[in-house]
Amino acid sequence: MDNPTAIFIVISLFALWKIDFISSVLNIKALSPTLPEDFKGVYDDEKYAKSQEYTRVSERYGILTSTYSLTLLLVFWFAGGFGFLDSSLRSLGMSEILTGLAFIGILFIGNTLLTIPFQIYDTFVIEERFGFNKTTPKTFVIDQAKGLILGAALGIPLLAMVLWIFGTVDHAWLWAWLAFTAFQLLMTYLAPTYILPLFNKFEPMEDGELKSRIQAMSKKCDFPLTEIHVMDGSKRSTKSNAFFTGFGKRKKIALFDTLIANHGTDELLGVLAHEIGHFKKKHIIQRMIFSIIQTAAVFFLLGLVTDQASSFARSLFNAFGVAEISTYAGLVFFMLLFSPVSKILSVFGNMSSRKHEFEADAYAAEIQETPEHLITALKKLSADNLSNLTPHALPVFLDYSHPPMLVRLKALQEQERHSI
Numbered sequence: 001m002d003n004p005t006a007i008f009i010v011i012s013l014f015a016l017w018k019i020d021f022i023s024s025v026l027n028i029k030a031l032s033p034t035l036p037e038d039f040k041g042v043y044d045d046e047k048y049a050k051s052q053e054y055t056r057v058s059e060r061y062g063i064l065t066s067t068y069s070l071t072l073l074l075v076f077w078f079a080g081g082f083g084f085l086d087s088s089l090r091s092l093g094m095s096e097i098l099t100g101l102a103f104i105g106i107l108f109i110g111n112t113l114l115t116i117p118f119q120i121y122d123t124f125v126i127e128e129r130f131g132f133n134k135t136t137p138k139t140f141v142i143d144q145a146k147g148l149i150l151g152a153a154l155g156i157p158l159l160a161m162v163l164w165i166f167g168t169v170d171h172a173w174l175w176a177w178l179a180f181t182a183f184q185l186l187m188t189y190l191a192p193t194y195i196l197p198l199f200n201k202f203e204p205m206e207d208g209e210l211k212s213r214i215q216a217m218s219k220k221c222d223f224p225l226t227e228i229h230v231m232d233g234s235k236r237s238t239k240s241n242a243f244f245t246g247f248g249k250r251k252k253i254a255l256f257d258t259l260i261a262n263h264g265t266d267e268l269l270g271v272l273a274h275e276i277g278h279f280k281k282k283h284i285i286q287r288m289i290f291s292i293i294q295t296a297a298v299f300f301l302l303g304l305v306t307d308q309a310s311s312f313a314r315s316l317f318n319a320f321g322v323a324e325i326s327t328y329a330g331l332v333f334f335m336l337l338f339s340p341v342s343k344i345l346s347v348f349g350n351m352s353s354r355k356h357e358f359e360a361d362a363y364a365a366e367i368q369e370t371p372e373h374l375i376t377a378l379k380k381l382s383a384d385n386l387s388n389l390t391p392h393a394l395p396v397f398l399d400y401s402h403p404p405m406l407v408r409l410k411a412l413q414e415q416e417r418h419s420i
Contacts, residue, residue, distance in 0.1 A: 005312070006196035006319035010074070013342045017070050019343075023395040024059040029393035031055060038409055039389060042379045051386035052316075054130050060125060060191040065118050073336075080257055083321035086329055093106025101156060107332065117146070125236065129130070130386060135236045146198055158183055158331075159262060166306065166327040173303035177296045184291075194253060202254060210265050214253070218268055221367060223276050227252040228371045235257050239385050242268075244275050251279070262384055263377055270364050270374035277363030284355040290352070294345060298338065305337070306330035346399075353401040371412035380404060 036046045043051070049170035076082070085106060107360035123140060127133035135143075141216040160181055166172040187195075196202070205211045218225035233241065233256030236291045245252045253272065260268065278284055305313050306327045316333055317325050335342075380390065382405045391404050402408070 003294070003315060003319045005315045009319065009336055013070060013073070013109075013336070013413050014298055016339060016343055017066055019398070021063055021064055023392070023398055024063050026392040027388070027395045028056055030390055031266075036389055036406055038380060038406065040380070042383045043059060047386075049274060050130065051388065053381075054386040055388040057129075061122065065115075068118070069115070072111075077215065077320065080321050082329065082332075083323065086322050086324070086326075090324070091193075096167055096326065096328075097160050097163045100326065101160060103160060103328050104332065110216060112148075125174045132237050132239055134234055139236065143199060148329060150195065150237050154187070162331075163327050164413060166303070173299040176302075177299040180299070181292050184295075188288075189343070192254075200235065201232045203232075204328075205230050207365065210260070210268065212267060213238060213265060217273060217367065218276070221273070221276050223279065225251050225253060229254045231256050234261075238383060242271055242275060244279065258384075263380060266373040267367075267377035267380065269369055270377045271363035272369045274374060276359045276367070277360035278356065280363060281356065281359050283360065286352070286356075287349075290349065301338065302331060302334050326329065344400075347397065350397075350399065350401050355404045357408065358404050361408060362413055362415055365412055365415055371415055375409055375412050 031052045035043055035045070039048075066312075085103060089102050092099075096103070120140070123133055123135055127135075133412055159179070162176050162325050165176045165179065205214075211228055213224065214228055217223075229252065231254045233239070234270070237259055240256050240262060242253065242255045242381065243261055245254070253273075253275075254269070259271070262270070304310060305316055307313050308325050308326060313325050316337065317323070317329065319321075320329070320333055322329050343386075361371075361374060364374045381387075387405055391400070396404055405413075
């Protein structure tokens with residue numbers, strides 16, 4: 001291999017794999033046999049041992065899947081797969097857009113077929129072993145089919161539009177970025193109403209104490225809540241969650257039925273106050289702006305690596321054994337080339353996210369005039385989800401969008417001491 005671009009990409013991919021490997025190994029070694037004092041009464045010895053085994057199995061499985069994915073990519077690449085696929089499709093005489101759709105579509109379908117056994121194993125072996133899985137084989141197959149159909153219905157027109165823009169419009173990266181951003185914002189608006197119900201049932205919450213207190217808290221927070229739903233999360237897993245959706249003056253809340261079943265009213269209000277805190281602190285808008293700026297950079301760089309007159313673009317396509325420079329192949333190659341930058345950006349994004357979680361926790365404690373309800377809820381969620389209570393600092397730094405649970409609890413307890 002004498003292509004500098006190819007050498008750089010291979011080294012980068014191996015480096016990223018190695019970092020993740022080391023991170024997983026350190027996370028396993030950081031497991032402590034001693035239950036942290038704050039969680040006594042929430043975990044018993046059996047559940048704590050089970051949570052540690054879940055972390056070990058998950059980390060080892062992550063190493064296996066990442067190794068498989070990297071090997072699959074390198075074998076296909078070095079066997080000339082990208083060049084063979086591109087030349088074969090071009091020989092059919094289709095338009096550039098149809099050729100691009102077929103190129104990316106075949107790669108996507110091939111990757112899906114080769115990785116779906118790992119999804120099956122994760123769902124029906126690992127999650128089943130630890131008591132989380134509630135997904136039936138029928139539900140799994142239906143979910144996969146719906147996902148593929150939905151991906152095709154949304155992804156094909158979007159990809160065709162991007163390819164058309166790059167093939168016909170001046171300053172294509174700018175117009176492609178604007179079109180993609182508009183699509184993202186539209187999906188954010190439409191997903192809660194039209195997409196999520198394809199996979200889960202959302203029932204209006206029945207009248208009662210919980211609904212009344214949620215409405216009262218929303219009014220206290222000046223939060224424009226319009227709908228409260230219960231989602232059948234137990235259809236697939238015993239894990240719990242809650243989330244808000246909606247723009248402007250129309251906010252909706254969905255609580256997993258598992259969350260309601262396992263927590264008291266004050267604890268649920270603590271979780272919801274935390275989510276409201278994200279809106280009140282403008283975290284959602286900040287994350288959206290960061291994503292939009294990052295997407296602009298991606299499209300700008302994509303324009304550079306697909307420029308027919310660029311020597312770098314020629315080197316990139318030579319690295320993958322593809323004769324003709326094209327937007328569709330450039331999009332695939334660019335994402336591989338961009339992977340180190342993407343990792344760095346994700347680290348900064350996670351740092352910001354962890355800061356936001358502390359702020360939302362503090363907001364919830366302030367609204368409820370005590371952190372105790374949120375603390376209790378977080379402890380229960382950790383136990384119910386078999387969370388790793390003692391993660392190593394490296395995986396936290398690299399991958400955690402939320403602070404480790406013990407760190408969050410100490411911050412809430414410190415806030416309570418300062419408020420006394």
